[in-house]
Amino acid sequence: xxLEQLINGVTLGSIYAIVALGYTxxxxxxxxxxxxxxxxxxxxxxxxMILMSKTGVPLPVAFLGAIVLTAAMGLLMExxxxxxxxxxxxxxxxxxxxxxxxxxxxLENVAHKLFGAGNHLFETPFAExxxxxxxxxxxxxxxxxxxxxxxxxxxxxxxxxxTRAGKAxxxxxxxxxxxxxxxxxTNRMITAxxxxxSAMGGVAGVLVGMAFNYINNQIGLSMGLKGLAIIIFGGMxxxxxxxxxxxxxxxxxxxxVAYGSSGYRDxxxxxxIIVILLIRPQGLFGQAPAExxx
Amino acid sequence: MRRxxxxxxxVACALFAFVFLGAxxxxxxxxxxxxxxxxxxGVISILTGQGAAYGxxxxxxIKLARDEVxxxxxxxxxxxxxxxxxxxxxxxxxxxxxxxxxxxVAIIGPTLSNEMFAAGPEADASGVPIMxxxxxxxxxxxxxxxxxxxxMPESQAIPASVGQAVKxxxxxxxxxxxxxDDAFTKSGFDTMKEVAEKLKLTIVTIQExxxxxxxxxAQLTKIASxxxxxxxxxxxxxxxxxxxxxARKMGLKVPFVGGNGFNSPKVIEIAKEAAEGLIVATPWFxxxxxxxxxxxxxxxxxxxxxxxxxFAAQAYDAFYIMTNxxxxxxxxDRTKLRDALAATKNFQGVVGNFSFDAERDVVMTPSxxxxxxxxxxxxx
Numbered sequence: 001x002x003l004e005q006l007i008n009g010v011t012l013g014s015i016y017a018i019v020a021l022g023y024t025x026x027x028x029x030x031x032x033x034x035x036x037x038x039x040x041x042x043x044x045x046x047x048x049m050i051l052m053s054k055t056g057v058p059l060p061v062a063f064l065g066a067i068v069l070t071a072a073m074g075l076l077m078e079x080x081x082x083x084x085x086x087x088x089x090x091x092x093x094x095x096x097x098x099x100x101x102x103x104x105x106x107l108e109n110v111a112h113k114l115f116g117a118g119n120h121l122f123e124t125p126f127a128e129x130x131x132x133x134x135x136x137x138x139x140x141x142x143x144x145x146x147x148x149x150x151x152x153x154x155x156x157x158x159x160x161x162x163t164r165a166g167k168a169x170x171x172x173x174x175x176x177x178x179x180x181x182x183x184x185x186t187n188r189m190i191t192a193x194x195x196x197x198s199a200m201g202g203v204a205g206v207l208v209g210m211a212f213n214y215i216n217n218q219i220g221l222s223m224g225l226k227g228l229a230i231i232i233f234g235g236m237x238x239x240x241x242x243x244x245x246x247x248x249x250x251x252x253x254x255x256x257v258a259y260g261s262s263g264y265r266d267x268x269x270x271x272x273i274i275v276i277l278l279i280r281p282q283g284l285f286g287q288a289p290a291e292x293x294x
Numbered sequence: 295m296r297r298x299x300x301x302x303x304x305v306a307c308a309l310f311a312f313v314f315l316g317a318x319x320x321x322x323x324x325x326x327x328x329x330x331x332x333x334x335x336g337v338i339s340i341l342t343g344q345g346a347a348y349g350x351x352x353x354x355x356i357k358l359a360r361d362e363v364x365x366x367x368x369x370x371x372x373x374x375x376x377x378x379x380x381x382x383x384x385x386x387x388x389x390x391x392x393x394x395x396x397x398x399v400a401i402i403g404p405t406l407s408n409e410m411f412a413a414g415p416e417a418d419a420s421g422v423p424i425m426x427x428x429x430x431x432x433x434x435x436x437x438x439x440x441x442x443x444x445x446m447p448e449s450q451a452i453p454a455s456v457g458q459a460v461k462x463x464x465x466x467x468x469x470x471x472x473x474x475d476d477a478f479t480k481s482g483f484d485t486m487k488e489v490a491e492k493l494k495l496t497i498v499t500i501q502e503x504x505x506x507x508x509x510x511x512a513q514l515t516k517i518a519s520x521x522x523x524x525x526x527x528x529x530x531x532x533x534x535x536x537x538x539x540x541a542r543k544m545g546l547k548v549p550f551v552g553g554n555g556f557n558s559p560k561v562i563e564i565a566k567e568a569a570e571g572l573i574v575a576t577p578w579f580x581x582x583x584x585x586x587x588x589x590x591x592x593x594x595x596x597x598x599x600x601x602x603x604x605f606a607a608q609a610y611d612a613f614y615i616m617t618n619x620x621x622x623x624x625x626x627d628r629t630k631l632r633d634a635l636a637a638t639k640n641f642q643g644v645v646g647n648f649s650f651d652a653e654r655d656v657v658m659t660p661s662x663x664x665x666x667x668x669x670x671x672x673x674x
Binding site: 011 | 343503507515519563
């Protein structure tokens with residue numbers, strides 16, 4: 001049972017990690033907690049589901065469709081809900097947080113109108129491929145989810161630290177005014193960040209659909225809250241923190257059920273997060289104390 | 295003073311109605327006799343957020359019944375539908391609004407037992423009859439003498455399904471799985487545990503989950519490792535369908551016995567072939583060979599494009615029970631309506647023969663069903 005639960009936990013953790021990566025990217029650059037990320041993720045899941053089950057396109061096309069849709073949603077959200085608030089004199093630091101909450105409520109209800117309230121079967125032959133290693137059955141999807149989450153993490157880390165665009169992004173994160181003076185188009189960088197984060201949400205959505213076989217218009221909310229907890233736990237804006245935090249939360253939730261009491265699944269996972277935060281307030285991989293950030 | 299004004303208004307309305315009816319009569323001599331009883335009935339249901347699927351079925355069922363009843367013309371019902379979002383405080387606020395500003399004569403709803411525990415006492419204190427159509431937890435009608443329900447409590451349905459399954463499959467060891475954040479599924483679980491203990495079954499493990507959870511693999515892996523003969527699962531169909539699918543996919547093949555919430559064609563829609571072998575006890579059986587049931591199913595499917603489930607059927611019946619009582623009371627008066635409701639006996643609805651007992655609780659016989667070949671069939 002241990003190995004099976006380990007696989008369950010790693011799969012769940014990898015999904016949490018991908019969701020958290022989207023959060024952490026936007027937070028690292030914009031200092032904005034994007035509360036609508038979970039709902040964009042949910043739309044990615046529905047896009048993948050509809051493409052695959054209604055039009056029968058192959059899996060990569062479904063991924064592509066989900067990415068295109070969520071990227072477009074990210075672009076729209078940045079233009080309509082974030083940019084108008086940015087740099088406006090008198091606009092509170094929290095204004096963008098509230099506007100993303102608004103976007104999330106809007107999207108959840110749009111999804112309710114479009115898709116109804118119940119669970120939708122996410123059927124794909126790919127999700128049925130499995131093999132046995134010793135006594136345990138492993139689904140290929142579970143491996144794919146882990147690999148994609150690791151690839152995304154490594155890709156993001158490399159992109160941010162090694163490429164010109166990544167440098168520009170970090171500069172914009174550090175100080176938008178100075179970066180602008182040095183020739184970085186900060187508006188474009190910010191848009192790019194939101195779009196990339198949203199597209200990652202789309203990927204996560206399709207993966208969740210394949211892993212759990214079901215999606216509904218509420219998954220954004222629960223996944224979104226977990227993602228939020230993970231970035232605080234892993235360290236705001238830290239990519240490795242999001243990955244490690246996601247895996248730790250996924251594994252602890254699974255093992256609480258396996259060896260403890262399933263009723264305390266969330267409680268124990270979150271108590272663990274609080275304890276770690278008490279010891280390391282900046283989070284696992286947090287760089288500096290919160291006051292010194294800007 | 296205000297009372298006399300209102301009285302005058304009512305008299306004026308009645309006179310006005312007479313004038314119009316007279317005009318009608320002049321045209322069609324065979325028009326129904328007397329004036330219709332006009333009443334405003336409030337509905338509290340989950341229209342948004344988690345659980346909206348249940349609220350949708352319930353309001354659909356009520357609206358279908360409303361259209362039929364109004365078309366007959368003996369009573370004319372104006373519905374006032376309020377959203378509770380599945381939240382206790384919102385259900386209470388909705389009840390207050392319906393009672394005090396909308397001045398409804400009675401309330402149908404709210405959807406969840408949790409919500410009824412908030413809205414029920416308020417309606418009872420204000421002397422407004424309130425009837426839950428999906429509230430099956432213990433102690434609902436005991437809230438007060440204005441509180442009713444027409445949904446069979448789990449405590450009547452579950453002993454039937456568990457008992458028959460145990461006999462047929464010779465079950466000795468069971469695992470229990472339930473949603474611990476909802477009064478409905480929790481109360482179903484309490485009954486299951488009681489029944490299991492009474493039947494001297496060994497409970498190998500008790501696992502919990504929360505509404506809207508997507509991943510049940512951790513709980514199911516644990517259950518599978520303990521190899522029970524059956525799983526007694528108290529869940530609503532939305533979660534239940536997913537649980538079945540994930541259980542079958544990971545190789546847990548033992549029979550599942552569900553509570554009332556499992557009884558919906560949606561379970562089969564969600565879980566597909568994984569739903570095979572699911573056993574439930576229920577007052578509502580859509581495939582029943584009964585002209586009333588068939589007519590209702592056909593009408594519902596035509597109006598909403600899907601088959602009615604238990605939630606829709608019970609809501610549909612509730613509306614009829616309410617308007618029948620209104621007819622018996624002869625006037626849209628809250629207290630008279632309550633007394634007429636409490637006197638309901640042998641009402642022939644789509645969910646079967648229905649009566650209220652002395653405590654305003656449900657008297658019905660459940661049928662035990664099993665999913666076979668993609669649909670519910672009588673289990674034997």
